[in-house]
Structures are given as C-alpha cells and as structure tokens.
Amino acid sequence: MDEENRNKPLVNIKNLKKHFIKKPSFLGKTLLKQKKTVLKAVDGVDLDIHQGETIGLVGESGCGKTTFGRTIVNLYKPTSGNITYKGINIRDIKEENMKTFRQAVQIIFQNPYSSLNPRKTVGDILSVPLKNRGITDKTEREVKIGKLLNRVGLAPRHISSYPHQFSGGQRQRIGIARALAVQPEFIVADEPVSALDVSVQAQIINLLQELQEEYNLTYLFIAHDLSVIHYVSDRVAVMYLGKVVEIAETNELFNNSLHPYTKALLSAIPTVDRKKRQDRIILEGTVPTPVDIPSGCRFKTRCFMKKDKICDVEEPKFIDIGNGHKVACHLYR
C-alpha cells in the first residue's frame, strides 16, 4: 500500500443523519391533531475509519450506536449525509454493483439467538454467502464451509446441526463465520459480546482479533462495556444522543478525556480503588428523548461542567485539539 492510500480513510462518514419519521394516521391527524414526530437516532456523525484499525463506539443505550452501525452497512437508508467507501459514495452505487459492496461490508449482530434462522442448518446458513460469492459447486461449498467452521473454532461435523443445538458463544462463532464467508474488508460488530458471559466474551474477542490480523479486517466495534472497548480498540468514539462528542486514540481517551460526558462515562468503570470510587461522577437525570433534542449543546441538561450561556445557544463544533483528538464541547474552543 502506498503512502497516499494509507492516509485515505477506508470509510469516510460525513454529517450522517438517520431520522425516523412517524406520521400520524389520517384519523389521528384530523381528530386528535397529532403531529409528525421525528426521532433523530443519528444526528450528524463525522467519522473516518482507516484500513486495518478497530474503532470502538461507546455510548449509553438509546444513543444511536446500533442505528449508526446499521446505516453504515446500508440496512437503513441515511436521511442525509454521505458515507464513502474507498472513495465511492454509497448512494451512487448502482443496484448491480451493490453486491460487491455487500460483500465488502458485513455486520455481526448482538443477539446470537435471533441472528441465525432457527429453521436452517449451519450448512444452509453458510451456503448463502458462498453462493452469492459465485461458488455454485456443492462439494466446493462444503469444503469451504468445513474450513470456515474450523477457522472460527467449530468442527466441520457441525454442518448439519441446527442453531438451537449450540450455545450462545458457538452461535456467535457461526455468525462470525457467516460474515467471513464473503471475504469482507470491513465488519461492523454490533455489540458482538454483550449477550455472552464473560469467559466466552474473551474467546470471541480473541477470535475477532486473530481474524483481523489474518485477513487485514477493519472493525467498527460497538459496545457499551468500556473494558471491552479499551481492550480491542485503536481509537474510541463516544456517542451521545445521536452524535459523536469525542474521539481519540484509546489510551489518550482513557487517560485524558475532555468531554464531560466521556469523563462521567469513564468514571463509571467499576473499580476496587476506594478513592476512585469516591470521585465517581454521577450524572443527573436521564437522556433526553431523541424526538426532542435540546437546543444548543445536547449534553447541557446533564452537564456538570456547564459554564456560560453559549451552551444553551450554540451547538459546539467538533474540533480537533491536536493528535487526532476531537471533541465537541465549548470548554475547549
């Protein structure tokens, strides 16, 4: 890879928005005077993802992490903004070329119990991506499935088993094998370990890291578990109410967090140190609903460092304060 390509991001996301619009029914509109509601799940995210890196995405539930991940793999059509993959805007990909994109970008789901079709054998599940890759010969497919299963730590004899015969961790391995089967370059891992117990979490994370080295994969790793994020990520992005509020290299973020939300989030990591426990920042109130996002800074309602009027009026810009550490807060203008 030449120098120029190295600096170009694999995925470039600019001002990505995904709004879910709920229109009232005809009767609701006329009789109850209901109005159109707009749920701003993802509300203007900028992010560059480079080849071979793992970006961790954290945030509390309902902040739009999952919607963001699904918009990137084109499960949801973005409301506005651009996603460019290798310099090509996803919007411009024509139907016939969509297959190539689909094969390059895959997703691993959170819930290993609903992500596998209960009526299909492992062989059937893994045949689909292989067929899409153009492997029509049945024996060849079976050999490939055997190898895939071996690679993710299952035995080839599992080919004719059904998903319910496996444990959660094994099911997640099948999900990983399915994503791998199309030889992707970029994988969105949507909380791949949060439904598993801790010992299995470690196995799956190690598997994902091995695969990353082996196939030069790029991950967007969505999680709410900060210790997992710390372990896997090269860079970490913190999301709050549909927007990335801070991004930095993992160590930089964990040691030198700037945004008050990140500070609060990091102080919530369980610790045995009594002193640290006393320093814990406890945020007041709950997350505002994404239907009605506060004006100005979206974190102002819970912010413990809120200073002057500007927080109420102006939405902070997402600025680089050096070394790729970006933050959206008026404290760091």
Add this chain to the structure above:
Amino acid sequence: MSVHKNINQILPNDLHVTKTKLVLKNFKDFLKKLKKHPSALIGAILLIIYVTISIFAPFIALHDPKKTNLNIKMKPAVWNGGEWTYPFGTDQLGRDIFSRIIYGARVSLLVGFITVMISIIIGTFLGCIAGYYMGRLDAYVSRFADLLLAFPFLIFSIGAMAMLGPGFWNLIFALSFKSWVEFFRLVRGEVLAEKTKEYVEAAKVLGMKDIQIIVSEILPNIVHSILVLGTLRIGYLIIMEASLSYLGLGIPPSIPAWGSMIEGGRDYMFNAHWISTYPGVVLVILVLAINMFGEGLRDILDPRLKLE
C-alpha cells in the same frame, strides 16, 4: 478427485445422506410426539379413516347413493330394528343412507380441503407482501380484509351463493372469497414479527433479494402456524358447507352431501329421525377429529410446549 479426498477428510459423512436421514428423523419424531398426545392421535386416526373411506367410496358403498326406490322408503337403521342390507336405514325416497354418507364424505372433505388450499395460497401471498413491504398495498388489503371480517361468514356465503347459485365450484369460490382473510392476517402478523429479527437483516447484508428472503428465510419459520390454522379451518369450512347445503344453497341436490341429507329428514324427524341423525353424527365426529388433530398439531409443532 482431490476435492473428494478433501471432503472425506473434513466431513465425516456425506451431507446428502444426512439430509434425507434428517427428514426421516423429523418425521419419526413427529410420530413419537403424536403418540404422546392422545387426543391428536385419536383425531389423526379418525381422519385417516374418513379419508380412506371417501377415497374408496365406490367399493365401500352398498348401494347406488342416488337410486331411489319408494317401496323401501324410511326403513330404520339396524339398531332401530332394520335390516343389514340398509345398515343406517333409508331416507324418504328409499335411498341408502349409509352409501350416501360415504359419498357425502367426499364432498365435505373436498370442499374443506380445496377451500383451505386456495385460502392458504392467496392469504400467504398477500400476507407476505403486505407484511414485508407494508406501505400502501398493505393498507388497502388490510382494510379490505377488515371489511370482509365485518360480515358474519354464514350471512356472507348465503348472499354469495344466492347470487352464484348452488354448485360445487361456486361454493368453493364463495367460501374462499372470505376465508383467505384469516390466513392473510396470520401471515402478515408473523412476517411483521419475523422481518425485524436479525437473521433477516443478516440476509439483507449478504445481498439476498427480497423474494429470496421471504421464501427461504421467513416462510419456513411461519409455515407451522399456517399448517395449524389450515387444519382447524378445514373443520370450520366443512360446517359452513353443511350449513349452506342444509339451506339448499350449497351442493346441488343431485350430489349426496351431509347438509342436504340432514335437511331432507327435517320433516320426518319424529317418525324417521335416522334420516337426519346419522349424517349429523358423522359430521360432528369428523369436525371433532379435525379440531383434535389441529390442536394437537399446534402443541406438537410448538417447540416451546414440551410434551412430557
């Protein structure tokens, strides 16, 4: 050749063999579960008897079901003091009730089965499309379905049959016209629930087409519910057929049908009850058998209900 060598190293046994074995194993499991479910088993056995009898009706019937003979009219059944030549007695025109019941089973089963098949095809097709794509088509079809549901089935079919006139295919048309709605609503709801599951999203990300997703991912997961509803609806439709025939609006009188047989004996209820009673008893047993089997099927096919 090398590929085959490879596969022998990797796979302990051939996939094709295991697949057929699997189907067989599933069927055996099904039979095993059926044995543990007495009411379903009784229902299944009765159903098999009914189907066999109606298939081999010409060999089992003792007399021509349409042949009238006024000399032997209203002979009682054997246990009412009649003869073995006419085991269930004869009707007001001297026709053998036993033979007519056997031929009548054909009509009942055929009407029930064909109508359910047509309803399943229409209901599943529309339900899949409406549930998967939602939007305007879903709104239109759903409102039309609501409209049909607002009519009582019997009143609706009486009206339809009065317009179309009696006849086998007219009856099937009139019944299908309303009974697809049940399947539509079931399938639509199930598709709505299934399509939000992550395996469907995974299929989308892998680049599967919508039609492939519906047919090969979603449908196998809801086929059991369709099967159960279908079985239960057969019983209901058989009753509808009998009711319409009773009113003279279903099967034309030239074809023996249970409903019209019951109606034929109405005027003789006090001196020759058997003309109405036996077709009625046979009808009740059939519908009961279907319902028992259908409900057993639901228990057996639902993996959440473990049978002990």
